[in-house]
Amino acid sequence: MSSPQKKHRNAKKQCHYCNKEFSSSYTLKNHERVHTGERPYSCDQCGKAFTSVESLNVHKRIHTGAKPHQCQECGSAFLSKGQLKRHYQRYHSGEKPYSCDQCDKAFVTAAELKVHQRVHNGEKPYSCDVCGKTFSTSGHLKTHQRTHTGEKPFSCYQCGKAFSLLGNLKRHFLIHTGEKPYHCDECGKDFTDSGGLTIHKRIHSGEKPYQCRHCEKTFTSLVERNRHERTHTGLKPYRCEECGKTFVLLGSLKVHRNIHTKEKIYPCEQCGKILSRSSSLKHHEQKCK
Structure with a gap:
């Protein structure tokens, strides 16, 4: 027979804000931060903050490129167990129990269906507090807000270049691998x-x-x-930081900078691309024609 003390330890812990129950004080405390807004764990690479140390550790893999969770069906790798589970449900289980009553689309989760239905009802519940633009998902709003903040949380571990979107980082990384799929x-x-x-x-x-x-x-x-x-329009968005002269094309600015740096550079007359050697220019021009 179990003791009253053991029963007390195993009792469910309830959130004061929403009454959701948890099996431990630790998971309850992490959950309550969703309500309080507290995010005590921050990334030393980009400053982004999280409600739990587990979420921080998953986020850090964006910077390191680590994807420890691999799909046994197709070999795709993921940052977290949750991403792997969603991938399996979406691509391998064949189950899509949530159907849209407006069209024939079906979804793996109720949350995905709810987001999709906004295509039909026009609902955009997420609003930018800077410019007022509205969005159908919190993810789209978050991405948009980076146009105001200048935040670039996705950085290349090879060269340090940073990006506002993970997709842009992935495309950039192909420059280093040489892959052209x-x-x-x-x-x-x-x-x-x-x-x-x-x-x-x-x-x-x-x-x-x-x-x-x-x-x-x-x-x-x-x-x-x-x-x-x-x-x-006469717009010249590219400005020389040395003398203030402005240019219509980025390539023109790069050529102009040679006046200050005395570097030898070779611009392609077809597309404006700048090359560092005359031999590279000749090779490039053959492809550019």
């Missing part, structure tokens, strides 16, 4: 990201979906269109 089936050229391949394919198709808002000229990418529009 996206292949053009027309000419064989490879790319580090699908966006680069999509833009490149327009060279073959002739598609130019971006039209200048000031003239009839069209372009294969939004970047090219924006660059061209500066010829109409």
Whole structure:
């Protein structure tokens, strides 16, 4: 027969704020920080704070690149057990018990269904306190807020460059690995990201979906269109920190800096890319034509 003392130790601990029950005082205390807003554990890399030391340890893997939880089905690796579990449910279990009554889409969790339904009802419950823009998910709001704060929590452990989005860090890291997984089936050229391949394919198709808002000229990418529009607006966003002179193109600024640094640089006349050696320029120009 168990003692009253043991029964007391095993009793569920209840949150004063929402009455949710927990098996230990430790998990209860971590949970209550959701209500109080307390985040006592902060990352020494980016300053982001967390309610528990476990959440901090999972977050740190973003900076180190560690993914210790591997899927036995496909080999994909994840930062946390929770991510692995969601991956398995989504891609391998085949179960999607939560169906949308507006369309034929189904979801692994009730939370995913709730977020999806905002596509139909137009609900955007998350509002930016700086500019008032609204969003359908807290994640989209959080990402947007970095445009105001300048926060870049995802840093490359190879070179230290920081990014506001994890996806941008992943694309950047391919520069170091040399991996180019996206292949053009027309000419064989490879790319580090699908966006680069999509833009490149327009060279073959002739598609130019971006039209200048000031003239009839069209372009294969939004970047090219924006660059061209500066010829109409006179905007020169690139400023030399040495003398204050401003430029329409980043490439023009880089060429100009040579006046101050006395470095030899070789710009491509086709695309403006700057190379450090004349031999590299020749090789690049053959591909750029």
